[in-house]
Amino acid sequence: MTLFESAARLPLVTADLDALLRRVAQRDVEAFASFYDHTRARVFGLVTRVLRDPGYSEETTQEVYLQVWQNATNYNPSAGSPLAWLMTLAHRRAVDRVRSEQAASQRESRYGAANVETPADRVAEAVIHLDERRQVTQCLDSLTDAQRECIQLAYYEGLTYVQVSERLAANLATIKSRMRDAIRGLRNCLGVS
Amino acid sequence: MTEPTAPDLMTLATPYALHAVSQAENDDIERQLTTAPDLVLRAFADEVRAVRETMAVVSSATAIEPPDGLRDRLLAAVNDNAPGRRLNPPQRRNWRSIVMSAAAALVVGLIVVGIGWAIRPEPKSTTAEQIFTASDVRTVSGPIPTGGTATVVYSRERNAAVLVMNNVAPPRAGTVYQMWLVNSERARSAGTMDAAAVAPSTTAVLPDLGDSTALAFTVEPGAGSSQPTSPIFAKLALT
Numbered sequence: 165m166t167l168f169e170s171a172a173r174l175p176l177v178t179a180d181l182d183a184l185l186r187r188v189a190q191r192d193v194e195a196f197a198s199f200y201d202h203t204r205a206r207v208f209g210l211v212t213r214v215l216r217d218p219g220y221s222e223e224t225t226q227e228v229y230l231q232v233w234q235n236a237t238n239y240n241p242s243a244g245s246p247l248a249w250l251m252t253l254a255h256r257r258a259v260d261r262v263r264s265e266q267a268a269s270q271r272e273s274r275y276g277a278a279n280v281e282t283p284a285d286r287v288a289e290a291v292i293h294l295d296e297r298r299q300v301t302q303c304l305d306s307l308t309d310a311q312r313e314c315i316q317l318a319y320y321e322g323l324t325y326v327q328v329s330e331r332l333a334a335n336l337a338t339i340k341s342r343m344r345d346a347i348r349g350l351r352n353c354l355g356v357s
Numbered sequence: 358m359t360e361p362t363a364p365d366l367m368t369l370a371t372p373y374a375l376h377a378v379s380q381a382e383n384d385d386i387e388r389q390l391t392t393a394p395d396l397v398l399r400a401f402a403d404e405v406r407a408v409r410e411t412m413a414v415v416s417s418a419t420a421i422e423p424p425d426g427l428r429d430r431l432l433a434a435v436n437d438n439a440p441g442r443r444l445n446p447p448q449r450r451n452w453r454s455i456v457m458s459a460a461a462a463l464v465v466g467l468i469v470v471g472i473g474w475a476i477r478p479e480p481k482s483t484t485a486e487q488i489f490t491a492s493d494v495r496t497v498s499g500p501i502p503t504g505g506t507a508t509v510v511y512s513r514e515r516n517a518a519v520l521v522m523n524n525v526a527p528p529r530a531g532t533v534y535q536m537w538l539v540n541s542e543r544a545r546s547a548g549t550m551d552a553a554a555v556a557p558s559t560t561a562v563l564p565d566l567g568d569s570t571a572l573a574f575t576v577e578p579g580a581g582s583s584q585p586t587s588p589i590f591a592k593l594a595l596t
């Protein structure tokens with residue numbers, strides 16, 4: 165299936181994903197395979213970052229894509245890009261899973277605030293353009309330590325903002341504005357409209 | 358609890374978009390949004406959207422390749438569910454992916470059946486379908502020490518599970534495998550499997566998970582026991 169191999173090397177373009185997702189909604193398996201190839205490293209990487217367990221991460225990634233297959237018709241282009249739709253879905257599932265695991269085991273956070281980046285040798289270079297990755301890394305670095313810590317705890321460790329405020333012994337308003345400022349900083353730095 | 362004013366609601370847009378609110382607060386925010394003024398609603402939606410678009414771009418920083426077997430399993434799952442279009446099997450398969458696919462092949466088959474049911478017009482839904490389409494569906498899989506794999510697909514919401522035993526060696530003559538739903542206090546029988554049921558693979562619906570925290574397996578004499586009489590030889594945690 166050379167179709168998939170060549171598709172995997174195409175740059176990630178929202179219009180492509182949009183068209184693929186529309187075909188997935190019509191039960192087009194080739195489109196689903198291509199959609200998976202375009203996005204799998206982002207989804208698996210995010211899920212792995214949140215869950216930190218290869219087995220759980222694989223199960224959760226599988227559930228995410230089966231949800232895509234079943235619910236592609238629910239995607240509404242006016243509410244956001246296909247990638248944002250997918251990553252929101254993936255993050256939701258990962259956070260739900262990590263919270264149920266944490267409730268079961270009271271697992272402690274093992275990673276510090278600086279640990280947002282992925283080790284270079286595990287980067288999915290075939291799918292993610294190095295330039296894009298470098299830019300994102302630079303933008304993460306441009307945040308203050310306090311802002312980065314908020315993103316780390318809330319987004320990558322699945323804590324609620326209330327739990328973040330407890331962890332950092334800071335009041336709720338401070339944490340909420342740090343989160344908002346972190347996102348604004350990233351958004352401006354990345355040029356997300 | 359006092360109703361937050363619109364500015365308070367707006368300060369929750371970013372935590373909400375990052376899934377950094379508790380389920381109760383999430384529901385509360387969504388309830389407030391249904392009665393919020395248009396301007397607030399639009400501002401909230403704009404901020405949620407901006408956060409999610411930003412984090413979608415940020416996802417390149419954490420990207421890593423999933424195991425090969427995952428693609429095979431997903432395509433196998435959706436292939437059977439697609440009208441009039443089948444893909445050729447993947448041409449490059451290594452041993453690792455074959456082993457990993459084998460472990461999950463049956464459960465994927467079941468998920469396909471679940472999806473098949475989901476799109477069929479008949480309104481009646483089976484327990485299995487309800488599990489597969491539940492928002493909290495989970496999969497847990499583990500090796501059986503004597504060979505083969507047990508996989509449980511379950512939903513707390515639906516309070517039920519589907520068990521798949523794949524390539525599990527049959528029990529000795531005169532004994533059965535018995536499944537137990539266990540918690541810290543007790544073990545409750547969830548059914549038995551004899552030699553005929555086990556080989557080469559079998560599935561069973563387990564209704565009423567209750568507050569069980571694991572599914573355990575023992576070997577029991579005759580047609581099974583009311584309480585386990587032998588050590589647990591395999592256990593899958595239902596978190």
